[in-house]
Amino acid sequence: MSVKINRNDPCWCGSGRKYKTCHAAFDEKVERIAAEGHIVPNRKIIKTPEQIAGIKESCKVNMEILDYIGTVIHEGMKTSEIDKIVREMTADRGGIAAPLHYQGYPYSVCTSVNDQVCHGFPSDKVVLKSGDIINVDCTTILNGYYADSSRMFCIGDVSSEKKKLVQVTKECVELGLKEVKPWGFLGDMGQAVHDHAFANGYTVVREIGGHGVGLEFHEDPWVGYNSKRGEEMLMAPGMIFTIEPMINMGKADIYIDKDNDWEVYTEDGKPSAQWEIMVLVTADGHEVLCW
Ligand code: MF3
Ligand code: CO
Ligand code: CO
Numbered sequence: 001m002s003v004k005i006n007r008n009d010p011c012w013c014g015s016g017r018k019y020k021t022c023h024a025a026f027d028e029k030v031e032r033i034a035a036e037g038h039i040v041p042n043r044k045i046i047k048t049p050e051q052i053a054g055i056k057e058s059c060k061v062n063m064e065i066l067d068y069i070g071t072v073i074h075e076g077m078k079t080s081e082i083d084k085i086v087r088e089m090t091a092d093r094g095g096i097a098a099p100l101h102y103q104g105y106p107y108s109v110c111t112s113v114n115d116q117v118c119h120g121f122p123s124d125k126v127v128l129k130s131g132d133i134i135n136v137d138c139t140t141i142l143n144g145y146y147a148d149s150s151r152m153f154c155i156g157d158v159s160s161e162k163k164k165l166v167q168v169t170k171e172c173v174e175l176g177l178k179e180v181k182p183w184g185f186l187g188d189m190g191q192a193v194h195d196h197a198f199a200n201g202y203t204v205v206r207e208i209g210g211h212g213v214g215l216e217f218h219e220d221p222w223v224g225y226n227s228k229r230g231e232e233m234l235m236a237p238g239m240i241f242t243i244e245p246m247i248n249m250g251k252a253d254i255y256i257d258k259d260n261d262w263e264v265y266t267e268d269g270k271p272s273a274q275w276e277i278m279v280l281v282t283a284d285g286h287e288v289l290c291w
Contacts, residue, residue, distance in 0.1 A: 013238070014048035029183075030236060038185070039233045045212055045220060046238035052280065054145040055214045055240060059278060059290035061093045062140040062147035069138075075130050075156045079111040082136060083122035090140055098139035098146060098217050105262060110137040110150075117205060117246050117254050117264040117272040130156025133166055135274045139217060148213050148242055149290040150276035161249070162271055168200045169247040169273040176225075176243045180235060180279050180286040186223055187231030193245045194225045203252035205272070208264065210242035213278060235281045240289065244276035 005012060011022035034040040047055065065086055073082070087108040090097040097108035105119070112120035112135040113128070120126075120135075128134065137150035152166045172193045179188040197204050210223030221233040225245045248254075250270030257263040266272050278290035 012043060013046065014050055026236070030234065033183075033234050039221070041221070041233060041236050041239055044215070046236060047214055047240055047280075048238075051145070051214060052238075052240070054143055055147065055278075056289055058095065058140050058142035058145040058147035059149075060147075061090065061095050061142055062138050062149055062290050064093075065089045065138050065140070066136065066149065066151050069136055070151070070153065073128070073134070073136075073153050073155070075128055077128045078124050079113070079120070079122040079126040079128065079134075080124045081122075082111050083107050083109050086138055093142070095140045095142040098141050098148075099137075102217060111135070112137070112264075112272075112274070114271050115266045115269050117248070117266055118208060118274060119262045119264050121260065121263055128155045131158055131162075132156075133158060133162050133271060133273060137274075137276060144215075146213050146215070146217055147278065147290050148217065148276065149278055150244065150274060151291075152273055152275060164200075165202065165247065165249050165271055165273045168197065168202065169245065170275050172196045172225075172245050172247060173243050173275045173277055176245070177277065177279060177286065177288065180243075180281060182235055182237050182281055182283065182285075184235050185230050186221065186233045186235060186241075187227035188229045188235075189243065190223070190225045190227035190232065191229045193243070194227075197225075197245070197247045203248045203250070205246035205248060205252055205254055207254065208246060210244045210276070212239070212241045214240045237281050237283050239281040240278060242276055242278050244274060246272055246274045248272045 007020035132155040139148040176189040176193040212219035250268040253267035
């Protein structure tokens with residue numbers, strides 16, 4: 001329970017303005033929506049202008065690294081080379097690659113190929129070959145602020161079937177993004193993602209979702225895509241979260257590698273694709289921070 005702020009006190013958001021002319025109306029609106037039975041964001045989820053500025057700097061580094069990977073990734077490349085690039089480029093820019101040692105994860109980036117759904121280990125033994133699709137998922141910590149995004153890359157001659165999966169997955173993110181606006185619900189976004197995947201004959205991984213991000217790697221809320229319009233957490237200005245659906249060509253079922261407890265695969269061995277963006281809910285819509 002937070003203590004009520006006096007209306008003339010400085011606002012909790014760090015703007016320096018008086019509470020009554022800053023977030024007082026916001027708090028009243030959120031409380032009203034909570035009273036209607038909806039899940040609403042707490043104050044830690046709502047980022048201050050200073051935090052948003054710091055997160056944007058971190059996002060610039062994350063995108064620069066993914067841009068560079070896009071120019072050098074090629075048939076015959078070992079995914080361990082991607083790990084080295086990410087580790088070094090991040091450090092050169094004064095940042096830290098967040099995956100390394102995160103809950104025991106042993107590398108600086110996730111490289112998930114074909115039927116790997118996510119958390120693929122970069123390796124000397126994984127040599128990219130023509131026809132592969134790969135997700136490269138980078139997370140940067142810069143001055144304590146987190147950026148997290150991922151992209152798909154097609155290697156050499158990729159089948160039209162796999163290319164379509166990659167394209168439709170990107171469209172899922174774009175259609176979900178269109179639903180991101182203040183006073184809507186995360187379920188509006190989730191349903192848009194799910195419906196587009198389903199309309200194309202694909203399935204959406206249920207167990208792994210997006211997340212709030214910025215001050216930590218994974219913050220509340222958990223962001224799924226099996227939700228319905230009007231459900232899940234209220235979207236309010238200042239919220240930052242990822243949209244990162246994992247879309248499977250075959251069945252939705254997945255399993256985790258028993259030996260390393262990290263790498264996730266589709267149960268039926270069919271390909272999976274994922275794109276991840278970070279989005280800020282603004283006063284009148286949204287702003288993509290990282291993609
Ligand atoms: N980057 C992933 C995400 O989008 C999380 C990877 S956890 C790690 O949430 F430990 F594998 F890095
Ligand atoms: Co993420
Ligand atoms: Co990620």
